Amino acid sequence: MPEKVLVFSRFPKSLMQRIGEKFDLLDAGGKPPNEMFSADQLAGIRAMITAGGSPLPGRMMDMLPKLGAIVCYGTGYDGVDLKAAAERRVAVGHSPGANAASVADIAVTLMLAATRRLLVLDTYVRGGDWAAAKPSPMMRPQAGMPGRKVGVYGMGEIGRKIAARVAAFEAEVGYFSRSRRDVPYQYYPSLEALAAWCSVLMIAVRAGDDTHHVVNADILKRLGEDGYVINIARGSVIDQKALVEALESKTIAGAGLDVYAREPHAPDALTALPNVVLTPHTGGHTQESHRNMQDCVLANLTAFFQGKPLAYPVN
Structure with a gap:
């Protein structure tokens, strides 16, 4: 009989199909488990699947008295209370690097769309202004990629893939990370120094208390009026109010965002x-x-139910 696994966050059923072929999934649909299932149904559940950004405090873990593993679908795990999990001897796993290439692709797409004003150009054509030869200050030439200084904040799996893609555009690449990496890019000793140097700041750092609102008004001011910020990490890394003010006042030129303070x-x-x-x-x-993230979830769950350490633990 397959092991029972609670699906804590709300996922499309298609993403759980492969996992459901091996395990008996109880889908909470993003609601507190005790609202969807009885205490008897939750009593024997030993593992759950969650989205890394979904808040998962200790009180939620306590609804599953035999919980031994929390498996995050994706790289992130910032929503999981790791201290509470450790106190309850609950192992936490994730999918490191599983989506790195795709996230790096969207980061570069946002960079190009923002710096070349792709949406403005699209509207210019669709609205008929191009056909009417209507002048627009938004149509003035923009700086291209060759020689542009791109700073990558966070040089993990995603950061390295972003840097490699950006370098292929003949741009200069610099980075700031908690430690130097063995990469062919200029290291800067602080985020402030990186922001002062670059004209595009790519945010690829993991979310946490130490990075909450770290990209603030001061960092944005250091980017300058020709600067852009691209965020594919977590919305909490940017002070969104400061970002709006910087964009409205033209303290910076623009932004490309895939994540937000609230989603x-x-x-x-x-x-x-x-x-x-x-x-x-x-x-x-x-x-x-x-596919990669599902592989990691399956590997973590399989290892756990076999009494082994998680295949991809959060360290």
Whole structure:
């Protein structure tokens, strides 16, 4: 008989299909487990699957008295209370690097769309202004990629793939990370120094208390009026209010965002700005990425139920 696994976060059924072929899934649909299942149903569950960004405090873990493993579908695990999990001897796993290529692709796409004003150009054609030869200040020539200084904040799996892609565009690449990496790019000793040097700041750092709102008004000011910020990490890394103010005042030139302080992101001052390109947290949403993440989830669950250490533990 297959082991029972609680699906804590809300996932499309198609993403759980492969996992459901091996395990008996109880889908909470993103709601507290005790609202969807009885205490008897939850009593024997030893593992759960969650989205890394979904808040998962200790009180939720306590609803499953035999819980021994939390498996994050994806790279992130910032929503999981790791201290609470450790206190309850619950192992936490994730899918490191599984979506790195796809996220790096969307980061570069956002960079090009923002710096070359792709949405403005699209509107110029669709609205008939091009055909009417209507002049527009938004149509003035923009700086290209050769020689552009691109700073990557965070040089993990995703950061390295972003840097490699950007370098192929003949741009200069620098980075700041918690430690130097064995990569062929210039290292900067602080985020402040990196922001002062670059004209595009790529945010690829893991979310946490130490990175909360670390990209603030001061960092944005250091980027300068020709600077752009691209965020494919977590919305918490940027002070979103400061970002809106910087965009409205033209302290920076523009932004490309796949993540937000609150998701899903409702229309507001940020979405009204013409110098921003927005996508709905879709960086890792490719067929290859989902296959890779499912492989990691299956490997973690299989190892756990076999009494082995998780295949991809959070360290």
